[in-house]
Amino acid sequence: MVTQQPESRGFFSNLPVSFFASKGLMMALIVQKYGGTSVGSIEKIRNVAKRVLESYKEGHKMVVVLSAIAGQTDNLIKLAHQMCTDPDPREMDVLMATGEQVTVALFAMAVKSMGYDARSLLGFQVAIHTDMLYGKARIHEIDTARILTELEKNRVIAIAGFQGLDERGNITTLGRGGSDTTAVAVAAALNADVCEIYSDVKGVYTTDPNVCPKARKMDSISYDEMLELASLGAKVLEIRSVEFAKKYDVPIHVRSTFTTERGTMVVAETKDMERVMVSGVAYNKSEARITVKRVPDRPGTAARIFEPLLNSGIIVDMIIQNPSEAGKTDLTFTVNKSDFEKSLKLVSEVATGIGAEKVMGDENIAKVSIVGVGMRNHAGVAQKMFHTLAKENINIMMISTSEIKISVVIEEKYTELAVRVLHEVFGLENGPQQDQ
Amino acid sequence: MVTQQPESRGFFSNLPVSFFASKGLMMALIVQKYGGTSVGSIEKIRNVAKRVLESYKEGHKMVVVLSAIAGQTDNLIKLAHQMCTDPDPREMDVLMATGEQVTVALFAMAVKSMGYDARSLLGFQVAIHTDMLYGKARIHEIDTARILTELEKNRVIAIAGFQGLDERGNITTLGRGGSDTTAVAVAAALNADVCEIYSDVKGVYTTDPNVCPKARKMDSISYDEMLELASLGAKVLEIRSVEFAKKYDVPIHVRSTFTTERGTMVVAETKDMERVMVSGVAYNKSEARITVKRVPDRPGTAARIFEPLLNSGIIVDMIIQNPSEAGKTDLTFTVNKSDFEKSLKLVSEVATGIGAEKVMGDENIAKVSIVGVGMRNHAGVAQKMFHTLAKENINIMMISTSEIKISVVIEEKYTELAVRVLHEVFGLENGPQQDQ
Numbered sequence: 001m002v003t004q005q006p007e008s009r010g011f012f013s014n015l016p017v018s019f020f021a022s023k024g025l026m027m028a029l030i031v032q033k034y035g036g037t038s039v040g041s042i043e044k045i046r047n048v049a050k051r052v053l054e055s056y057k058e059g060h061k062m063v064v065v066l067s068a069i070a071g072q073t074d075n076l077i078k079l080a081h082q083m084c085t086d087p088d089p090r091e092m093d094v095l096m097a098t099g100e101q102v103t104v105a106l107f108a109m110a111v112k113s114m115g116y117d118a119r120s121l122l123g124f125q126v127a128i129h130t131d132m133l134y135g136k137a138r139i140h141e142i143d144t145a146r147i148l149t150e151l152e153k154n155r156v157i158a159i160a161g162f163q164g165l166d167e168r169g170n171i172t173t174l175g176r177g178g179s180d181t182t183a184v185a186v187a188a189a190l191n192a193d194v195c196e197i198y199s200d201v202k203g204v205y206t207t208d209p210n211v212c213p214k215a216r217k218m219d220s221i222s223y224d225e226m227l228e229l230a231s232l233g234a235k236v237l238e239i240r241s242v243e244f245a246k247k248y249d250v251p252i253h254v255r256s257t258f259t260t261e262r263g264t265m266v267v268a269e270t271k272d273m274e275r276v277m278v279s280g281v282a283y284n285k286s287e288a289r290i291t292v293k294r295v296p297d298r299p300g301t302a303a304r305i306f307e308p309l310l311n312s313g314i315i316v317d318m319i320i321q322n323p324s325e326a327g328k329t330d331l332t333f334t335v336n337k338s339d340f341e342k343s344l345k346l347v348s349e350v351a352t353g354i355g356a357e358k359v360m361g362d363e364n365i366a367k368v369s370i371v372g373v374g375m376r377n378h379a380g381v382a383q384k385m386f387h388t389l390a391k392e393n394i395n396i397m398m399i400s401t402s403e404i405k406i407s408v409v410i411e412e413k414y415t416e417l418a419v420r421v422l423h424e425v426f427g428l429e430n431g432p433q434q435d436q
Numbered sequence: 437m438v439t440q441q442p443e444s445r446g447f448f449s450n451l452p453v454s455f456f457a458s459k460g461l462m463m464a465l466i467v468q469k470y471g472g473t474s475v476g477s478i479e480k481i482r483n484v485a486k487r488v489l490e491s492y493k494e495g496h497k498m499v500v501v502l503s504a505i506a507g508q509t510d511n512l513i514k515l516a517h518q519m520c521t522d523p524d525p526r527e528m529d530v531l532m533a534t535g536e537q538v539t540v541a542l543f544a545m546a547v548k549s550m551g552y553d554a555r556s557l558l559g560f561q562v563a564i565h566t567d568m569l570y571g572k573a574r575i576h577e578i579d580t581a582r583i584l585t586e587l588e589k590n591r592v593i594a595i596a597g598f599q600g601l602d603e604r605g606n607i608t609t610l611g612r613g614g615s616d617t618t619a620v621a622v623a624a625a626l627n628a629d630v631c632e633i634y635s636d637v638k639g640v641y642t643t644d645p646n647v648c649p650k651a652r653k654m655d656s657i658s659y660d661e662m663l664e665l666a667s668l669g670a671k672v673l674e675i676r677s678v679e680f681a682k683k684y685d686v687p688i689h690v691r692s693t694f695t696t697e698r699g700t701m702v703v704a705e706t707k708d709m710e711r712v713m714v715s716g717v718a719y720n721k722s723e724a725r726i727t728v729k730r731v732p733d734r735p736g737t738a739a740r741i742f743e744p745l746l747n748s749g750i751i752v753d754m755i756i757q758n759p760s761e762a763g764k765t766d767l768t769f770t771v772n773k774s775d776f777e778k779s780l781k782l783v784s785e786v787a788t789g790i791g792a793e794k795v796m797g798d799e800n801i802a803k804v805s806i807v808g809v810g811m812r813n814h815a816g817v818a819q820k821m822f823h824t825l826a827k828e829n830i831n832i833m834m835i836s837t838s839e840i841k842i843s844v845v846i847e848e849k850y851t852e853l854a855v856r857v858l859h860e861v862f863g864l865e866n867g868p869q870q871d872q
Contacts, residue, residue: 084549
């Protein structure tokens with residue numbers, strides 16, 4: 001058995017230039033993104049300006065992507081819904097885009113009042129070109145000319161996150177958490193040394209610290225693991241931004257606005273990472289389970305059951321099928337709780353038509369997952385997971401696996417217990433377990 | 437003496453097509469502008485949408501320019517000043533421009549929720565090209581292509597007032613009341629039939645109704661008179677917008693958002709207007725008077741006195757010079773009260789150098805003006821004004837005149853009395869006096 005400290009997990013070899021650069025060793029191009037709580041007041045915006053200037057004074061080129069002031073996005077949504085129940089999506093984006101516009105202007109004022117040059121750039125000024133999907137636009141291309149011109153003038157650049165421009169010149173927004181995507185996309189376009197994502201959490205944890213006090217901040221994690229740990233990561237990093245970072249190999253440093261501590265690096269997978277069996281434990285209480293009992297086992301039945309859900313835009317997560325008796329099968333799947341009642345209704349309508357016995361629903365479930373790229377090379381991880389849960393008398397209702405993840409559905413009330421025992425049995429509080 | 441009703445003052449002959457059009461007689465292109473109090477709440481924006489749609493349903497092409505929600509501009513200024521005492525002008529404009537952006541988005545949502553098509557356009561989307569003077573930019577050119585394309589699609593167009601774009605792609609704002617200028621400029625560019633300026637006042641009055649209950653709403657007024665009545669007009673119409681309207685001959689209809697009553701037409705001067713001696717009485721309590729006593733009457737002295745004021749950006753309004761004794765003269769001028777202390781200091785410093793006896797100041801003054809294009813052809817207007825004030829024992833301290841205005845400076849405490857007696861003696865409550 002090779003025993004290694006967490007630090008030796010290939011972290012340093014994997015570190016981007018800018019990590020050293022931010023220690024003053026060389027000049028780097030750094031993209032930083034500050035979330036809503038980091039810019040939640042005038043005083044906080046001023047502190048962000050000071051923090052950015054610290055790096056600037058060390059000689060780094062600074063491009064800062066900012067979110068709307070915490071709560072502002074919700075206020076704007078409320079305003080729109082006071083106007084009408086179903087606000088026009090194009091105009092919604094025009095409205096929403098003001099949130100980040102306020103922040104970048106205030107930030108640039110702060111930097112200028114501290115005696116340094118700064119310039120705010122909105123989505124249309126950069127320009128950040130997107131498709132036409134209002135409210136959930138995807139970035140197509142980022143012009144770097146204006147940013148580079150401003151950087152050459154030694155200005156701190158403040159880019160409004162979350163917003164872009166479609167090809168007809170309309171304002172678009174990227175959806176919740178879109179500022180992370182803006183930051184990563186800008187970092188990719190500029191070939192930045194690092195993209196630092198600042199928020200009020202210190203990094204990515206092995207699990208939710210509120211559930212498991214022994215949760216440990218990870219030093220680094222691969223893009224794929226981060227994607228699988230969505231339910232953990234969502235609090236610190238928008239998932240689409242991770243996909244983007246993976247695609248363009250942008251190193252992300254997830255860290256806290258309120259300390260100078262190192263956070264978690266989200267980077268391309270390295271050989272060293274594979275030595276770790278399990279990197280984190282995630283859970284998700286937002287799903288509900290639907291079972292269609294004794295479905296005649298004929299080709300096309302599953303399609304007929306899922307078709308009305310598909311047509312209604314309802315996303316089905318896990319699906320399992322068990323033969324119940326000869327020629328009959330039980331079909332079980334999960335949907336988001338918010339779609340539960342509707343799904344139950346839609347499926348019940350179809351069920352009679354195909355001769356199923358009945359449809360049952362259960363909202364009191366939770367999905368618990370263990371994630372780790374090392375899983376690919378380790379036998380017995382699933383076995384260890386199932387055994388651990390069994391020991392606590394936690395019944396497993398559904399199982400689904402990917403190359404680097406095992407998820408189980410259990411009774412909701414056991415969620416926290418399951419997370420804690422899995423966290424312990426895979427030794428996550430002591431740093432990742434290594435090859436045995 | 438020819439006696440005429442107010443309506444016969446050339447008003448109808450002077451009416452733009454759209455006034456009839458808005459009565460459903462023909463199709464017109466109408467630009468409407470709604471001020472901050474007109475869009476002061478969700479409910480009010482909804483009402484504006486209904487009002488606009490009434491005209492739209494009659495077949496008119498509707499372009500609506502909107503201000504920020506009442507109070508929002510002040511809130512944004514406050515926010516900036518919480519950040520720093522002297523916010524960067526460029527970033528100030530980025531911040532301020534969000535106010536109108538919110539309103540146009542909400543307005544377009546309202547129209548769409550009522551089943552009609554609408555589209556908001558920001559300054560950069562129109563585009564409204566301005567110079568680079570942040571905070572007080574002047575419009576250079578307005579592209580009409582996008583507006584016309586949207587109008588062809590039978591959309592109601594909502595344009596964010598007050599904002600533009602300079603040639604480098606930066607956001608600019610036009611200064612206080614700038615939305616009026618946006619509306620008039622858009623109307624000029626589109627060759628609109630009329631530019632309707634909506635606010636919470638019903639039109640332009642012969643004088644301030646708060647001072648003189650007999651003040652009467654005028655049916656029409658010339659651009660030049662409106663410019664001279666600035667202190668009255670400022671409440672309903674930004675003065676730069678009148679200059680713009682005059683230059684491009686855009687008929688303005690000043691009216692109330694909260695009634696359907698006709699307001700006041702601001703139009704090019706007509707022959708009929710000249711029959712009226714006095715159109716309105718204005719007053720201004722915001723100036724203070726400075727007198728430099730016994731200045732040696734040599735060439736260049738006045739220049740030396742005014743130079744430091746000029747260099748400090750202080751605007752001098754009225755100037756009079758009286759010989760006090762051989763070779764000596766008294767120089768009196770007015771400045772804004774906010775510049776009074778500074779002016780007194782600057783002038784006192786210079787006064788000793790040029791051998792003047794002393795410098796005196798007086799803040800308790802007011803300027804009262806009578807305005808009317810007919811003045812050019814009427815003898816005895818000034819005489820009648822001075823005589824009327826004398827009868828009330830109101831001493832005239834300074835006099836200045838233009839072709840269509842006579843202003844006097846009096847003790848501040850007599851302001852209201854002076855306004856009332858002048859309003860009465862020139863018969864303004866009964867409609868304009870005619871040729872005698």
